[in-house]
Amino acid sequence: MSTPAEFYNSLPPITKAYGTACLLTTIVCQLGIVHPLYIALIYEDVFSHFQVWRLITNFFFLGKFSINFGIRLLMIARYGVQLEKGPFERRTADFLWMMIFGSLSLLALSAIPIFRSGFLGISLVFMLLYIWSREFPDGQINIYGLVRLKAFYLPWAMLALDVIFGSPLLPDLLGIIAGHLYYFLTVLHPLATGKNFLKTPRFMYPLIGSLSISLICYIDINWCKGGD
Template sequence: MSEFRDWYQSVPFFTRYWLTLTIGLSLLGRFGLLNYYHLVLDFYAIVNNFQIWRPLTALFFYPISPGSGFHFLINCYFLYNYSQRLEMGMFAGKPADYFYMLLFNWACCVFVGLLVGLPILMDPMVLSVLYVWCQLNKDVIVSFWFGTRFKAMYLPWVLLAFNLIISGGGVMELLGILIGHLSFFLLFKYPQEFGGPALLTPPAFLKQIFPDTRYVGGFGTAPQARVPARPGGTVFGGHNWGRGQALGGN
């Protein structure tokens, strides 16, 4: 138990609680302790019944069943792996900035979910965070199923194609890619390459709640204005499902 506690405490703050709420709420729904209908995104229930918790529960809840359990575990893996890398890497020492990016992605997921009638937000939210990491680590080589290896910039599209072939889905992955691209553009591309304002700078009150620290991480670097990206990156070691090593790494 102490090993689990040590591991749990080592997970960065926002990733820890995002993963905890996702697993906890999904298990409560799986065992019938919470009603599925009251957890999903529903415009009528929000507006007419004032059930304002639904945009949050639709993010953390995932309907676990014999047919969806494996997909849920993969989503949890991606959530833990890539959210942790961003929080301890590009956003290391800047918790308010990472939280504000998560809030923006979540708000986009809620807006699109209400627009297209999407009741569960886990897939697009996780894919949006994964997409941002992949854009910050374009030249990192990742390993996927059957020994396939490719640059991280292609991973979101491989996941989209994989789900399209295996389950006939792909819509939620595409939405996650679009939201992640918008977030990445506003965070890095627009202010650095086009000279625009930093539109996703967190407000002062968030900086007071989550003040910057002196910690510096090393998982990915922000793109530089009008400077071609050079191959290379952090070495993570080899395993499946999108964790990889830098191009040319040892």
């Protein structure tokens, strides 16, 4: 059985970086080092006070430590990793582009008043879940040992559970919308027409190598020390 350190080091780079960023953000907010409102997506502050970091930092906050936070982090560790090691294996640039496109889509949706949300991290995680469910539609999922269903229906089952437990419905819906938009543009539409309008930009490929190294070096202390 692998140790936590071995498991962490085995994670693919993009999922590893995003999951670590979410965990660290929650820690600094939980300790009171940074107030969540300072990293929330508030468009008035973005445009009036040039606080452009809010366009990025809001994706790293999944809420304070709770069962729901743990579930979201486990979703990243399971579904994000399976995507990056499965359909996106040796396609790190494509996986990062998927994350970027999803983030941009969620930012655009959040600009609509009825979809306004201060934090889009849960929505981005739910987007990963939705795309995973489309890539592994026939997988069997057991929910709390009570219900067994195909992976294709998992996003809707998770959404229903959030409603039952009183969690906000909007983050899940935004994630489903962003995930379906990506899947439609990269899979369904090309299959129907033979044209892909959402190809990964060429500049992503030379960028991904240096970016992955920088992210891993920053978040993996053992790697930075040369594996000591």
